[in-house]
Amino acid sequence: MTKLNSKIPEGELQTKWTKYKSTVPLVNPSNKLNIEIIVVGSGLAGASAAASLAELGYKVKCFCFQDSPRRAHSIAAQGGINAAKNYQNDGDSVYRLFYDTIKGGDYRAREANVHRLAEVSSAIIDQCVAQGVPFAREYGGYLDNRSFGGTQVQRTFYAAGQTGQQLLLGAYSALARQIGKGSVTMHTRHEMLDVVIIDGKARGIIARDLVSGKLERHFGHAVLLCTGGYGNVFYLSTNAMGCNATAIWKAHKKGAFFGNPCYTQIHPTCIPVSGDHQSKLTLMSESLRNDGRIWVPKAKGDTRKPNEIPEEERDYYLERRYPAFGNLVPRDVASRAAKERCDAGYGVGASKMAVYLDFAFNTLRYGQIEANKHNIHNPSKEELVKLGREVIKEKYGNLFEMYEKITGENPFEVPMRIYPAVHYTMGGLWVDYDLMTTIPGMYALGEANFSDHGANRLGASALMQGLADGYFVIPYTIGSYLSTDIRTKAISTDHPAFVETEKKVQEQIDKLMHIKGTRSVDHFHKQLGKIMWDKCGMGRNEKGLTAAISEISTLREEFWKDVRIPGGQDEMNTELEKAMRVADFLELGELMCKDALHRKESCGGHFREEYQTEEGEAKRDDDNFTYAAAWEFKNVGEWELNKEDLNYQVVHPSQRSYK
Amino acid sequence: MNLTLKVWRQKNEKDKGAFVTYQVDGISHEMSFLEMFDVLNERLIQKNEEPIAFDHDCREGICGMCSMFINGRAHGPWTRTTVCQLHMRAFKDGETIVIEPWRAKGFPVLKDLMVDRSAFDRIIAAGGFVSVNTGNPQDANCLPVPKHDADESFSAASCIGCGACVASCKNSSAMLFVAAKVSQLALLPQGQVERKQRALSMVAQMDAEGFGNCTNTGSCEAECPKGVSLTHIARLNREYLMANIAE
Ligand SMILES: Cc1cc2nc3c(=O)[nH]c(=O)nc-3n(C[C@H](O)[C@H](O)[C@H](O)COP(=O)(O)OP(=O)(O)OC[C@H]3O[C@@H](n4cnc5c(N)ncnc54)[C@H](O)[C@@H]3O)c2cc1C
Ligand code: SF4
Ligand code: FES
Numbered sequence: 087m088t089k090l091n092s093k094i095p096e097g098e099l100q101t102k103w104t105k106y107k108s109t110v111p112l113v114n115p116s117n118k119l120n121i122e123i124i125v126v127g128s129g130l131a132g133a134s135a136a137a138s139l140a141e142l143g144y145k146v147k148c149f150c151f152q153d154s155p156r157r158a159h160s161i162a163a164q165g166g167i168n169a170a171k172n173y174q175n176d177g178d179s180v181y182r183l184f185y186d187t188i189k190g191g192d193y194r195a196r197e198a199n200v201h202r203l204a205e206v207s208s209a210i211i212d213q214c215v216a217q218g219v220p221f222a223r224e225y226g227g228y229l230d231n232r233s234f235g236g237t238q239v240q241r242t243f244y245a246a247g248q249t250g251q252q253l254l255l256g257a258y259s260a261l262a263r264q265i266g267k268g269s270v271t272m273h274t275r276h277e278m279l280d281v282v283i284i285d286g287k288a289r290g291i292i293a294r295d296l297v298s299g300k301l302e303r304h305f306g307h308a309v310l311l312c313t314g315g316y317g318n319v320f321y322l323s324t325n326a327m328g329c330n331a332t333a334i335w336k337a338h339k340k341g342a343f344f345g346n347p348c349y350t351q352i353h354p355t356c357i358p359v360s361g362d363h364q365s366k367l368t369l370m371s372e373s374l375r376n377d378g379r380i381w382v383p384k385a386k387g388d389t390r391k392p393n394e395i396p397e398e399e400r401d402y403y404l405e406r407r408y409p410a411f412g413n414l415v416p417r418d419v420a421s422r423a424a425k426e427r428c429d430a431g432y433g434v435g436a437s438k439m440a441v442y443l444d445f446a447f448n449t450l451r452y453g454q455i456e457a458n459k460h461n462i463h464n465p466s467k468e469e470l471v472k473l474g475r476e477v478i479k480e481k482y483g484n485l486f487e488m489y490e491k492i493t494g495e496n497p498f499e500v501p502m503r504i505y506p507a508v509h510y511t512m513g514g515l516w517v518d519y520d521l522m523t524t525i526p527g528m529y530a531l532g533e534a535n536f537s538d539h540g541a542n543r544l545g546a547s548a549l550m551q552g553l554a555d556g557y558f559v560i561p562y563t564i565g566s567y568l569s570t571d572i573r574t575k576a577i578s579t580d581h582p583a584f585v586e587t588e589k590k591v592q593e594q595i596d597k598l599m600h601i602k603g604t605r606s607v608d609h610f611h612k613q614l615g616k617i618m619w620d621k622c623g624m625g626r627n628e629k630g631l632t633a634a635i636s637e638i639s640t641l642r643e644e645f646w647k648d649v650r651i652p653g654g655q656d657e658m659n660t661e662l663e664k665a666m667r668v669a670d671f672l673e674l675g676e677l678m679c680k681d682a683l684h685r686k687e688s689c690g691g692h693f694r695e696e697y698q699t700e701e702g703e704a705k706r707d708d709d710n711f712t713y714a715a716a717w718e719f720k721n722v723g724e725w726e727l728n729k730e731d732l733n734y735q736v737v738h739p740s741q742r743s744y745k
Numbered sequence: 746m747n748l749t750l751k752v753w754r755q756k757n758e759k760d761k762g763a764f765v766t767y768q769v770d771g772i773s774h775e776m777s778f779l780e781m782f783d784v785l786n787e788r789l790i791q792k793n794e795e796p797i798a799f800d801h802d803c804r805e806g807i808c809g810m811c812s813m814f815i816n817g818r819a820h821g822p823w824t825r826t827t828v829c830q831l832h833m834r835a836f837k838d839g840e841t842i843v844i845e846p847w848r849a850k851g852f853p854v855l856k857d858l859m860v861d862r863s864a865f866d867r868i869i870a871a872g873g874f875v876s877v878n879t880g881n882p883q884d885a886n887c888l889p890v891p892k893h894d895a896d897e898s899f900s901a902a903s904c905i906g907c908g909a910c911v912a913s914c915k916n917s918s919a920m921l922f923v924a925a926k927v928s929q930l931a932l933l934p935q936g937q938v939e940r941k942q943r944a945l946s947m948v949a950q951m952d953a954e955g956f957g958n959c960t961n962t963g964s965c966e967a968e969c970p971k972g973v974s975l976t977h978i979a980r981l982n983r984e985y986l987m988a989n990i991a992e
């Protein structure tokens with residue numbers, strides 16, 4: 087029954103990619119000059135792909151909605167990027183990175199893709215260093231590493247709390263170099279609003295120039311969607327305000343299957359919501375869990391200040407429940423544990439929906455190390471704190487500042503208050519081994535695809551995946567498609583398919599502008615977010631999901647009757663931009679709930695309350711659900727489910743244990 | 746709190762633009778400055794008026810998109826803070842706040858508080874990179890970098906490209922921005938090969954974009970939300986001089 091062909095190469099897992107690379111058809115240099123590729127997105131995935139493809143000789147057009155490619159949301163990644171370098175000599179290897187990622191994903195990812203990711207991880211670091219990315223270094227001048235959740239080795243490379251920024255600026259500089267050479271044409275402040283399909287193949291896009299409001303047609307032999315995640319469907323998330331699903335959603339409606347839409351990552355350490363005005367949530371990097379200990383008071387409803395609660399009256403619940411991994415359990419586990427404590431009445435802060443992340447213990451520990459280094463005997467506690475703070479500051483300084491600016495509290499003095507927030511979407515467009523969607527010639531890279539993280543992503547692995555896709559995977563895999571396309575001449579954008587698609591986009595805009603209703607776009611977005619968070623968030627159940635599906639469809643109807651968009655369409659109109667994005671979220675939200683409803687098991691970030699072990703851990707159902715769900719769009723609110731069975735040949739799924 | 750806002754409104758690049766005064770009440774101290782704008786915009790929409798356009802995206806001080814000139818200061822009253830990180834705690838009840846876009850020849854206003862900063866992208870495209878193709882460079886640890894240089898390079902690289910340095914400079918000079926990139930790469934072994942050419946090309950592009958000369962007033966450093974230091978300008982000057990001598 088399946089319409090899916092994952093195109094996983096034959097052979098041993100360890101040799102698949104090497105063999106693939108040496109046998110994939112190539113496009114010769116002179117033919118490349120006549121082939122045009124559209125790259126939508128300039129984040130890690132898009133910028134690295136656009137630059138690498140242009141270096142190969144393809145003609146590339148790149149798009150982003152911000153005013154510069156350097157501002158894609160990859161810039162906000164804080165903690166780090168994984169690579170199986172084993173620089174620490176602590177037992178890391180390609181296999182271990184592969185295994186950790188598969189296990190972290192709760193055995194819902196494709197082995198072949200994940201293994202390839204682990205294989206190329208090392209080259210990513212080399213590439214970035216060659217570009218001048220200033221990673222953190224030790225005194226000897228060599229690269230430093232730290233730990234992230236769900237692993238027992240130190241394989242995370244970082245640049246203070248600004249790793250994403252530095253990696254993106256590296257990719258952006260490579261992109262800028264190609265723009266300077268004229269081999270990439272960059273279109274900033276442009277939003278892709280639809281895909282153009284000719285003879286069943288993706289052949290271009292319709293984009294709106296956000297400054298003039300004009301619609302434009304762009305041809306490409308192939309189209310790459312590198313448009314990031316869709317966490318903003320929840321309204322509040324750690325994503326940037328502009329992050330959206332429009333590009334992948336429009337592709338989905340034109341035939342690209344959507345993979346595992348319900349797999350959402352709720353990140354355990356974010357600054358809690360402070361009021362109704364809240365517009366976004368701010369992440370406090372997972373790296374803080376290297377040195378911060380998470381706790382709540384042992385007594386319910388304890389109103390004392392954190393520093394007044396003595397050690398023995400604190401419940402370090404992660405260390406208690408998961409002694410092997412302690413504060414470094416994977417995100418899904420840590421988030422649920424925080425929710426469990428708060429729901430049970432142990433939460434802290436004004437809202438009682440927060441837990442403490444406390445650096446006092448490790449401040450003293452570092453202080454002691456420093457004191458030893460400097461031959462200070464019998465240091466006082468004040469001295470230890472002073473010395474320790476310097477170390478903590480060097481590691482996380484910018485995060486502490488960020489926290490203080492938002493909350494007005496100094497985390498050196500009082501523990502941080504944190505709570506889980508929507509952060510990342512493992513789901514995305516279904517892609518095969520080549521990263522091609524079910525529309526020939528249309529690819530999805532980075533967070534926009536569903537490929538490597540299964541039901542839960544490990545920290546520091548999204549940056550790795552985005553750059554792997556763009557630098558080291560697509561430059562090879564795209565050849566397998568384009569080598570058959572070298573005779574296709576550039577298609578004129580007067581082709582009826584372009585004209586027709588543009589007309590449809592125009593009609594949608596006209597329709598939105600003519601509603602002239604009474605409520606703002608944000609009003610609807612907030613409502614949708616509330617439904618999603620309450621019913622399709624950290625805990626999900628049949629009753630809630632069923633209700634959510636009907637509530638979303640009602641909300642969608644109201645939106646199309648009552649939304650108000652001031653201003654005109656032939657000019658810069660930020661409300662119109664938002665409205666088009668929210669219109670798509672209102673459809674996607676429903677699919678997420680449908681997917682969550684159909685998956686009658688708990689796995690990774692998808693926690694169905696009906697399916698849990700006695701200790702409250704996620705309970706998978708491997709017999710019935712070892713597959714990726716790939717949804718085919720039929721009509722608004724109507725989908726057909728296709729399944730890609732996941733065959734584990736090397737790793738044997740078992741219950742994930744971090745005890 | 747209740748506030749009076751004087752906000753620059755300008756329909757498009759060609760429009761002349763003017764200040765418009767708004768009264769906003771019921772603002773809480775916990776809100777961010779941009780959330781206060783969200784509230785105002787929501788009210789404008791309710792009144793069927795066009796909301797105020799402003800640039801923003803990450804809202805956590807890293808993308809460099811937000812850009813407002815508040816009471817005569819780029820990014821407002823807090824030091825080392827972007828507008829999106831500024832919170833209403835910084836203001837008093839009853840205060841009047843004047844909000845303008847970045848003003849510089851190199852940054853034309855597009856609408857209301859939004860400006861066109863594409864000149865910065867063109868400066869980077871002129872030479873702000875290491876010319877290395879994707880492929881098989883040597884192992885990352887074959888290039889040890891003294892920690893001090895690495896840290897110094899990182900501090901230059903923390904520039905978010907927001908343009909506050911230009912906006913707060915009386916000459917609209919982009920030196921701090923250019924210096925940050927030149928300095929980052931000049932401090933690393935990877936950047937040596939193209940060191941001279943980079944300084945020359947980037948400065949030439951900066952001049953071509955219409956940014957003014959640096960007269961060492963230091964307001965860029967004072968207003969830079971990332972604390973990019975003037976020492977990088979000194980380094981750029983040296984780099985530029987050396988490159989010119991070599992020519
Ligand atoms: C706060 C935060 C911290 C994180 N920290 C880490 C970390 O430490 N380690 C880690 O591995 N991962 C981290 N992640 C996850 C990781 O940053 C992202 O998954 C990754 O950067 C996504 O990269 P991307 O290239 O797929 O998308 P993005 O960087 O989001 O880029 C999307 C691009 O698409 C463009 N775009 C989108 N829609 C359209 C459209 N319709 N038309 C035109 N252009 C469009 C945008 O302009 C942008 O250029 C973090 C995420 C967040 C939010
Ligand atoms: S140097 Fe500072 S002020 Fe200038 S663009 Fe960079 S971050 Fe902004
Ligand atoms: S919105 Fe990103 S830095 Fe302010």
